[in-house]
Amino acid sequence: MPVNYATPAPDQLHAVAGVRLGVAEAGIRKANRHDLTLIELAPGSTVAGVFTKNRFCAAPVQVCRAHLAKGDIRALVINTGIANAGTGEEGLAAANATCATVAMRMDVRAEQVLPFSTGVIMEPLPVERIKAGLPAARTALKADGWYDAAHAIMTTDTVAKAASRRVSIGGKTVTVTGISKGAGMIKPNMATMLGFVATDAFVAQPMLERLVKEAADESFNCVTVDGDTSTNDSFVFMATGQGEARFDAVGAPGWDEFKAAVVAVAQELAQAIVRDGEGATKFIEIAVEGARSHDEAKAVGYAIGHSPLVKTAFFASDPNLGRILGAIGNAGIADLDVAKVKLWLGDVLVSENGGRAASYNEADGARVMKPAEIVVRVDLGRGGHAGKVWTCDFSYDYVKINADYRS
């Protein structure tokens, strides 16, 4: 059960002019489920992406990087079941063969296709099954295919994740719609996380590349479930230019409003991943302020958000302040003055001067730990920078899901 998240209804996911999506059952690893998704982009679309920093990055990620460098992307193909990671040269050949097949079916060149895979690592990708499933996915292509695609890219997700905004900027309507997947192996620098967001605005390539990085930093790069960065993480932003708005250069009128809409969609998609974190029963925002730098704030946020001791305490609704302070102390700030650190749970000041706040009592602590959404606020008292991390708790079900995953 995700924490305060439900998939939007199909009619809440606005179609994006120039984007069509189709899904099919290819039987890649399990029968009777949609496991193959095709996304078609109108000619002239611009596309940019950010990817995992894991050195064992998957074959499709390597192919995506190479194809994006050439530009003029016209199709995306996404399979679940098999991640095509840790598969060496054969994996690269399989990813390229997938692109070639899509290219043939869609009448484009192979380097105009971006491949994505998610699922079990180190198993060979069954390219023949993908080939066999592609005609059905192509036949299913439709502008309002976002809802079906959100479901078809799921792995251990318990709900499909999608978000959509339609805003008016300078009198012109702009649509931003996206889907994501991921529920475990989620961490900074992306996750076993796939995110696809499209807009009908025209966005010049250099601006799009900046936007995708900035949006990722404020969304997907703020989430962690278990501290593991996957081999396949990808976030792709597509701009078809089929709508009314155009953003040709830095400083284009309405850019800030546009960016805000993109970030809102990306944050909703990223938070949905944490809300649906494997075994999650709580959604936790860790807001760190008073840091010397943004990186320092994030380091403290992650030190708290990655601590199994903190996460099990949240699961138990236990205001175990010491574990949070211990995590802050482990964040690697060698000259941290603990006497200046302040810690709040929700609206309750729980720690200051290196110990428990004088005003704190356990009843308040128990009260603020109870809700399904909790804000942890830390003031490091050493600078003007801030950073946020979103995470979930650590429950029996996390172990169950990950111990049983392949069986």
Added chain:
Amino acid sequence: MPVNYATPAPDQLHAVAGVRLGVAEAGIRKANRHDLTLIELAPGSTVAGVFTKNRFCAAPVQVCRAHLAKGDIRALVINTGIANAGTGEEGLAAANATCATVAMRMDVRAEQVLPFSTGVIMEPLPVERIKAGLPAARTALKADGWYDAAHAIMTTDTVAKAASRRVSIGGKTVTVTGISKGAGMIKPNMATMLGFVATDAFVAQPMLERLVKEAADESFNCVTVDGDTSTNDSFVFMATGQGEARFDAVGAPGWDEFKAAVVAVAQELAQAIVRDGEGATKFIEIAVEGARSHDEAKAVGYAIGHSPLVKTAFFASDPNLGRILGAIGNAGIADLDVAKVKLWLGDVLVSENGGRAASYNEADGARVMKPAEIVVRVDLGRGGHAGKVWTCDFSYDYVKINADYRS
């Protein structure tokens, strides 16, 4: 149930001339258990320690550091139940008051006493109860008190941890005996881990200080249960000089044999902590070789040993190679050539050339994942350095223990 570990019998723990230990029930947090331990050292003993690097280090750790700097230590006092961490100025006052009380009872100065606390963080230390319990602990002082002390310092440990060696070096008998505690919140740079090792040899102070660091690096700094470094971690080495052997200066004859015995005891104590890791069902050695530096090897070892995904796979006896490769890829080696990485589980080569080894089959993988002790070997193929990490798996019981800890 610890993994292949049982407390040595009392008569296997050799007394160390010049050391007496006594325990008592002080009712610090729970009634009817030994929770106060006193260790008395003969005049002329040398003592050195290594402590947590957590910035929120506990009050007793701060006092230990100050008192060790003055030297001439004569007594150690250890309480369980309350960690006296995250307690600010009051915590420091409580630790100092504890030392003063012990000093009065033992007829030494307060700065000749080292205090240690372990248990719940951010609760005030009940100094009055410690004061009240001290006479009984003092009356109980005896040379063969190691077994009782090993039990009295336990917190969530399921077994008492102790190790002892008696070796002959150049015709002189040397005894090394130690105890430790800790079962969770264990990580590099020590743990919620206390370790106390004593020898009857004379060891000059500068050599002792080097020895305690080197022994920690080969033992307590190799273990991780959950990646958290506690506020209270301490490892103290005591040399009474009451036995036959003397080590006055670097290069003293027999030093290497002596060091080997000390490291063996420290490793046994450190491994016992992992074998008794909270919820542990498996003991895992991660041996990394072919690294550019020792630190790089350890970083890879910890990336594997800290990954909840890897640890849950070990719990499930699932040879999920991809999770291990994913962890290696996350270890922060920017220029790692994954094609050169080799991975073995037990004696089975499971991965090379960036993918599954040609010779690998799942039946072999399943066979080597079954035992309660598993060796993971990684060759990074980029240098001549190596490093080891010991860890355990991640089970339902880890969550249960840590969600219930305070209730």
